[in-house]
Amino acid sequence: MMAPWSNQTGGNGPRSSGNGGGPWGQGPRGSGPQPPDLEELLRRSQDRLRRVLPGGGGGGLNPAALFGIVIVVAALVVYYFFTFRVDASEVGVVTRFGEVNRIAQPGLNFRLPYPIEAVQTPQVLFERSTAVGFVPDERNTTQVIRDLPAESLMLTGDENIVDVDFIVNWQISSATNYLFNIQNPEGTVKAVAESAMREVVGRSNITPLLTQARQITQDEVQTLMQTTLDAYGAGIQITQVQLQKVDPPAEVIAAFRDVQAARADQERLQNEAQTYANRVIPGARGQVLQITESAIAYRDRVIADAQGQADRFTQVYEAYRLAPDVTRQRIYLETLAQIMASMQKVIIDENGMQQGVVPYLPLNELTRSTTPAQQQGAQR
Numbered sequence: 001m002m003a004p005w006s007n008q009t010g011g012n013g014p015r016s017s018g019n020g021g022g023p024w025g026q027g028p029r030g031s032g033p034q035p036p037d038l039e040e041l042l043r044r045s046q047d048r049l050r051r052v053l054p055g056g057g058g059g060g061l062n063p064a065a066l067f068g069i070v071i072v073v074a075a076l077v078v079y080y081f082f083t084f085r086v087d088a089s090e091v092g093v094v095t096r097f098g099e100v101n102r103i104a105q106p107g108l109n110f111r112l113p114y115p116i117e118a119v120q121t122p123q124v125l126f127e128r129s130t131a132v133g134f135v136p137d138e139r140n141t142t143q144v145i146r147d148l149p150a151e152s153l154m155l156t157g158d159e160n161i162v163d164v165d166f167i168v169n170w171q172i173s174s175a176t177n178y179l180f181n182i183q184n185p186e187g188t189v190k191a192v193a194e195s196a197m198r199e200v201v202g203r204s205n206i207t208p209l210l211t212q213a214r215q216i217t218q219d220e221v222q223t224l225m226q227t228t229l230d231a232y233g234a235g236i237q238i239t240q241v242q243l244q245k246v247d248p249p250a251e252v253i254a255a256f257r258d259v260q261a262a263r264a265d266q267e268r269l270q271n272e273a274q275t276y277a278n279r280v281i282p283g284a285r286g287q288v289l290q291i292t293e294s295a296i297a298y299r300d301r302v303i304a305d306a307q308g309q310a311d312r313f314t315q316v317y318e319a320y321r322l323a324p325d326v327t328r329q330r331i332y333l334e335t336l337a338q339i340m341a342s343m344q345k346v347i348i349d350e351n352g353m354q355q356g357v358v359p360y361l362p363l364n365e366l367t368r369s370t371t372p373a374q375q376q377g378a379q380r
Contacts, residue, residue, distance in 0.1 A: 177235025
């Protein structure tokens with residue numbers, strides 16, 4: 001029994017040899033170039049299939065094997081023309097006749113064959129780096145292979161020239177905007193980065209740029225770049241701006257270093273002077289307060305003493321005016337009491353002298369017993 005594909009009669013009986021017809025018993029009509037012989041094409045295809053399949057020289061294929069082959073071929077065709085794979089770090093942007101149709105997530109996805117639908121898979125989770133002012137090493141982006149003065153030399157706000165090298169790290173935030181709103185993403189990021197850095201440097205002085213304003217400069221450039229790219233609809237997120245080098249031009253770098261050293265010495269001396277002032281001024285202020293308080297206390301004491309003496313004199317006068325003799329006698333006695341209180345006294349009974357008592361006056365003892373203060377007072 002002959003296999004189905006070995007039958008060359010086209011299913012309509014034996015082929016007529018007189019009309020040169022095809023498998024359906026009809027020959028070419030009209031004149032001009034003739035179409036290819038379908039029967040010959042089928043025969044050649046069957047011969048090739050027999051050669052590649054096991055047992056190809058036998059009397060045909062098992063229908064089950066033929067069905068399996070058809071299934072495998074169909075699966076390969078479907079996989080190649082109707083599916084696509086998206087990696088974990090990518091998203092698939094599917095366009096239908098050039099218009100964005102949908103966004104495909106990571107994994108195996110279905111699509112219509114080209115040119116109906118086309119797929120682009122940008123890496124949205126991959127962080128890219130763009131260097132400005134120098135050509136970086138491919139293995140280490142922070143290593144400089146060659147400087148680009150046309151990009152790195154910038155004019156500051158105080159009309160100085162500074163050499164700035166920096167790196168911009170960025171990634172895709174919107175795959176559709178990234179693919180269709182800008183033509184050259186890498187070049188756009190580099191141009192925007194250089195423009196933003198020139199604007200920030202142009203309104204800054206050189207001294208802060210060389211010293212403490214590096215972080216402020218990086219933040220301002222990042223903000224300005226993000227604003228510009230969002231206005232473009234670029235679909236790009238700036239993650240970081242890193243300044244690699246901020247130096248004066250090589251021709252004047254030695255002079256700038258001398259100036260920086262002099263300014264550092266100036267700041268150091270100013271700090272030392274301020275420290276000394278902070279230590280001395282509070283002490284001086286304390287002494288001023290102490291002297292002021294002492295003067296106020298002395299003034300109050302003298303005034304109070306004078307007021308007390310005046311009041312006492314007034315009271316004595318009033319008493320004297322009322323009783324002159326008694327007051328005079330009292331003043332006399334109080335004065336003698338004050339004088340005699342600080343003196344050594346010898347009392348001699350007059351009655352004893354009248355009875356023949358001879359008084360003994362030890363002058364040496366009296367002289368020895370006097371204090372140095374009393375001797376000085378006696379000498380005066």
